[in-house]
Amino acid sequence: MDIKDLLVFTTVAEEKNISKAAKSLSYVQSNVTMRIQQLEAELGTQLFERSGKGVTLTSSGELLHRYAEQILRLTNEATIAVQSSAHTPIGPLKIGATESTAALRLPPLLSTYCTAYPDVDFILETHTTDVLIQLVLTRKLEGAFVAGSCDHPDLNSLFTQDEELVLVSRHPLPSLYSLNDMNLLAFSSGCAYRHTLEMLLTKEAVFPKRILEFGTIEAIIGCVKAGMGVAVMMKSIVSHHDHSLTLTPLPLPYRKVPTFFITRKDAFVSAALREFSSLLIEQLCITKP
Amino acid sequence: MDIKDLLVFTTVAEEKNISKAAKSLSYVQSNVTMRIQQLEAELGTQLFERSGKGVTLTSSGELLHRYAEQILRLTNEATIAVQSSAHTPIGPLKIGATESTAALRLPPLLSTYCTAYPDVDFILETHTTDVLIQLVLTRKLEGAFVAGSCDHPDLNSLFTQDEELVLVSRHPLPSLYSLNDMNLLAFSSGCAYRHTLEMLLTKEAVFPKRILEFGTIEAIIGCVKAGMGVAVMMKSIVSHHDHSLTLTPLPLPYRKVPTFFITRKDAFVSAALREFSSLLIEQLCITKP
DNA sequence: TAAAAGTCATCAATAAAAGTGATAGTTGAA
DNA sequence: TTCAACTATCACTTTTATTGATGACTTTTA
Numbered sequence: 001m002d003i004k005d006l007l008v009f010t011t012v013a014e015e016k017n018i019s020k021a022a023k024s025l026s027y028v029q030s031n032v033t034m035r036i037q038q039l040e041a042e043l044g045t046q047l048f049e050r051s052g053k054g055v056t057l058t059s060s061g062e063l064l065h066r067y068a069e070q071i072l073r074l075t076n077e078a079t080i081a082v083q084s085s086a087h088t089p090i091g092p093l094k095i096g097a098t099e100s101t102a103a104l105r106l107p108p109l110l111s112t113y114c115t116a117y118p119d120v121d122f123i124l125e126t127h128t129t130d131v132l133i134q135l136v137l138t139r140k141l142e143g144a145f146v147a148g149s150c151d152h153p154d155l156n157s158l159f160t161q162d163e164e165l166v167l168v169s170r171h172p173l174p175s176l177y178s179l180n181d182m183n184l185l186a187f188s189s190g191c192a193y194r195h196t197l198e199m200l201l202t203k204e205a206v207f208p209k210r211i212l213e214f215g216t217i218e219a220i221i222g223c224v225k226a227g228m229g230v231a232v233m234m235k236s237i238v239s240h241h242d243h244s245l246t247l248t249p250l251p252l253p254y255r256k257v258p259t260f261f262i263t264r265k266d267a268f269v270s271a272a273l274r275e276f277s278s279l280l281i282e283q284l285c286i287t288k289p
Numbered sequence: 290m291d292i293k294d295l296l297v298f299t300t301v302a303e304e305k306n307i308s309k310a311a312k313s314l315s316y317v318q319s320n321v322t323m324r325i326q327q328l329e330a331e332l333g334t335q336l337f338e339r340s341g342k343g344v345t346l347t348s349s350g351e352l353l354h355r356y357a358e359q360i361l362r363l364t365n366e367a368t369i370a371v372q373s374s375a376h377t378p379i380g381p382l383k384i385g386a387t388e389s390t391a392a393l394r395l396p397p398l399l400s401t402y403c404t405a406y407p408d409v410d411f412i413l414e415t416h417t418t419d420v421l422i423q424l425v426l427t428r429k430l431e432g433a434f435v436a437g438s439c440d441h442p443d444l445n446s447l448f449t450q451d452e453e454l455v456l457v458s459r460h461p462l463p464s465l466y467s468l469n470d471m472n473l474l475a476f477s478s479g480c481a482y483r484h485t486l487e488m489l490l491t492k493e494a495v496f497p498k499r500i501l502e503f504g505t506i507e508a509i510i511g512c513v514k515a516g517m518g519v520a521v522m523m524k525s526i527v528s529h530h531d532h533s534l535t536l537t538p539l540p541l542p543y544r545k546v547p548t549f550f551i552t553r554k555d556a557f558v559s560a561a562l563r564e565f566s567s568l569l570i571e572q573l574c575i576t577k578p
Numbered sequence: 579t580a581a582a583a584g585t586c587a588t589c590a591a592t593a594a595a596a597g598t599g600a601t602a603g604t605t606g607a608a
Numbered sequence: 609t610t611c612a613a614c615t616a617t618c619a620c621t622t623t624t625a626t627t628g629a630t631g632a633c634t635t636t637t638a
Contacts, residue, residue, distance in 0.1 A: 052605030
């Protein structure tokens with residue numbers, strides 16, 4: 001059974017006349033007759049009653065007719081949806097972000113985007129920067145917000161903003177060396193902020209007691225408050241959360257971490273992604289100057 | 290777009306590999322490649338990302354995939370339903386009956402039938418006998434219960450039972466001639482009972498004042514009760530309705546009217562109709578002897 | 579790093595099907 | 609009975625699907 005067969009079938013069913021159906025389909029009558037016969041043979045039932053004056057559906061035919069209408073409707077819908085998906089944002093859009101970006105920078109963007117393009121199914125995945133890069137490279141994500149610049153030859157990256165990193169502690173830290181023999185609370189190993197911090201500490205020869213890994217921002221902040229140790233984090237996130245903690249800016253070359261939106265250079269750009277990017281650029285122009 | 294195309298497409302989408310999809314479809318790889326390319330050209334979008342190691346869906350591809358799954362599911366369902374409709378009762382079954390039969394004789398039969406074959410959509414139309422015959426001849430109905438024998442060369446007819454006709458009046462009728470100058474309350478002109486009565490009256494030279502036509506049993510009985518006139522009707526119906534009225538049996542050759550179940554000889558017999566007929570015969574054997 | 583294995587694209591040749599046009603056979607109505 | 613309006617059949621043409629061989633590129637393996 002075939003979509004063309006179903007179209008021929010429904011046309012005959014509605015015209016109740018093979019010759020007229022043929023005309024309306026711009027076919028020759030014999031062709032329509034043959035296709036109906038083939039369909040009947042394939043399904044092993046009679047679909048029409050032939051009675052000199054036109055044809056009428058048998059009850060098997062009516063049964064098929066109900067299905068055929070649905071199938072044809074769906075097929076048209078699919079064709080239109082997919083064709084327009086190149087021009088009009090529709091369908092799934094899978095974007096990744098670090099937990100910090102997802103929590104802080106994305107919500108206003110997303111709310112604008114989702115109201116503008118209600119036919120897009122937005123899917124947001126949060127991962128650490130290195131996982132995100134991998135997912136974009138393997139085309140599992142159409143784009144991602146990552147921390148730190150990333151000049152992979154297969155990736156486009158768009159600078160979105162600088163984030164300020166701070167050390168978060170319960171009590172003031174006189175100097176970086178206060179970290180010696182303290183616990184360091186950090187995201188799992190792929191996190192770019194943790195990476196920055198580790199470079200700094202190595203260079204300054206600071207050796208924390210140990211590094212505790214966490215999966216969420218909430219957990220880290222909770223533990224810092226409980227005096228378990230010190231964490232490194234985006235300043236804007238902590239100030240949102242809690243004002244009782246001490247924030248110590250990192251020394252300058254390490255203080256600022258840029259956030260980039262990366263996409264794969266050679267990947268198919270859906271209309272949904274195209275509009276997402278242009279909305280992102282637009283918002284940057286508004287907030288920046 | 291074509292069902293075969295969609296099958297090829299979903300197979301590739303699920304295998305994420307054109308060569309493996311080709312193998313699983315028992316095609317040659319180049320054929321699958323071509324069909325995917327044609328589909329992409331037809332829809333004007335890229336459906337897959339090619340990346341050396343297999344292929345992955347673009348977001349347009351995912352959009353199509355959702356539709357394709359539905360369309361394929363529906364198509365399989367339709368095939369199975371229609372194929373089995375020749376053997377297993379399923380789908381629509383359109384049966385006609387006179388109002389009397391529909392009200393009185395069909396309910397027990399239908400309740401058995403509908404529980405036995407829940408996949409059948411039973412459609413009952415009530416008309417007068419002559420309209421029913423016409424509808425069966427023109428294949429608008431698969432079968433019908435009609436009053437009076439009917440030996441049309443294109444029809445099979447199965448005797449189901451005799452109905453007894455009575456005159457229904459508010460007061461006793463001393464003889465048939467009491468009808469002179471009374472109103473006769475009757476169904477619209479196609480009704481077989483009315484036809485029987487008219488033959489009798491003509492033969493006996495009885496001339497009622499006038500004939501009032503009604504569309505429903507209820508209306509006729511109500512009017513008889515109100516003293517508007519006399520009606521002819523199946524005895525079993527009136528006794529169901531009201532015990533205050535006088536029932537006068539018609540003289541013998543006219544008293545009994547047989548009910549037949551008619552079908553078109555050369556029409557396609559659906560499994561639903563076949564089982565309906567056999568249930569009908571079965572019930573006759575139980576109730577008769 | 580070179581070889582091997584795996585993958586998709588291209589293309590000419592072949593096989594299968596869809597579609598045509600002429601004709602015959604049926605049915606219902608004037 | 610004849611006519612008009614249908615559907616069925618069949619040989620033929622055109623279009624489409626499928627194959628098999630080959631090339632180009634990528635990833636894995638030795």
